[in-house]
Amino acid sequence: MSAERQPSIAEPSRPTLADVAKRAGVSGSTASIAFSGVGSISASTRERVLQAAEELRYFGPDPRARSLRQGRSGIVGVVLEDRVLHSFRDPMTIAVLDGISQTLGSEHSGLLLLTATGVGESSIQSAVFDAAVFLGCSPRLTRSIEVMRQRNIPMVAIEGQHFDGVLDVALDNREASTRLARLVHGLGHRRVATVVLPTDAERTLRPLSDEVLAQATTAVAIDRLAGARKVYPGLGGYVAANSSSDDGFAAGLRLLAVPDAAAGVHGGGALATEGD
Structure with a gap:
């Protein structure tokens, strides 16, 4: 005995822009203008189209279809x-x-x-x-x-x-860093170190060395250090693992742990400096 086939329940069809245009008594292109805003129609016509859409529970053109037609997603x-x-x-x-x-x-x-x-x-x-x-x-x-x-x-x-x-x-990071270094120098600080942003994709806390700089790819970090070294030639310090206050704090601890620790810190990034 074959199983009895259950009748399928058809889902209500989604109203279309053509349905809205028909209900509002306008052409499809006029209804489209009412939704897109591209083109000129009277305020009363637009209101009539939107009222018809509300009655039909039509919430606008399918954005996926619109993207395909326009060739852009917005x-x-x-x-x-x-x-x-x-x-x-x-x-x-x-x-x-x-x-x-x-x-x-x-x-x-x-x-x-x-x-x-x-x-x-x-x-x-x-x-x-x-x-x-x-x-x-x-x-x-x-x-x-x-x-x-x-x-x-x-x-x-x-x-x-x-x-x-x-x-x-971009900003003029080199000049901005030079001005900051001059300010620190003007306050009387001569033993100064720096905490710089990550210089490459490795992103590890490490001393700022010539080898690290030779492999550096982060333009902002390179420019800021170059600007600071106009005032403090040979300025050394640490490379932070990330641009965060926690990583700046970790770098600051390393700077303070060395003999004859620096009395001032030139920050290479806002959050890293906040943690120093």
């Missing part, structure tokens, strides 16, 4: 140099992210956070976004830059090293 990817937890502890990162999100919001665009390390690498290769902003002076950007180039995605780097084809937004 999303900008922001690539952080490290874990989001570490980045959100940095007040400068938070301020920059806030500025980016406000600007994108005014342009009706969205923001997608990505990381340049760990599982985030696969997201950089596969996530859908129209442009990328690299945030932070990471020494690990080379691979991410290569992926973006293969995908033909426009790129902006904020406080990063220089790459061809990447718009660089």
Whole structure:
């Protein structure tokens, strides 16, 4: 005896833009303008279209279909140099992210956070976004830059090293560091050491040596040290493992543990200096 076939329950069909246009008594193109804002229709017509959409419980065009039609997602990817937890502890990162999100919001665009390390690498290769902003002076950007180039995605780097084809937004770190060193010198400090940002992808706490500098790839760290050495030639110190107050504190302990310890510290990064 064959099993009795149960009747299938059809799911209610999702209303379409054509349904909205028909209910509002307008053409499909007019209904589309009412939602996109691209084009000119009267306020009363737009209101009529939106009222019809509300009655049909139509919440706008499918963003996936719109992305396919327009060839863009309306999303900008922001690539952080490290874990989001570490980045959100940095007040400068938070301020920059806030500025980016406000600007994108005014342009009706969205923001997608990505990381340049760990599982985030696969997201950089596969996530859908129209442009990328690299945030932070990471020494690990080379691979991410290569992926973006293969995908033909426009790129902006904020406080990063220089790459061809990447718009660089940077401060004059060398001059700023020189001014800070002059201030420390003017206060009478002569025995001075420095704590610098990670100089390459290794990210370990270690003495600042000629060998370390020869392999350095973090442009910001290199420029800040060069600026400080205009005032304190041969300035030495430690390389912090990360840009955090905890890592700055660890580096500070190392500086204080040596004979004839420095009386002043020239900081190479805000959070690292905070921990000194």
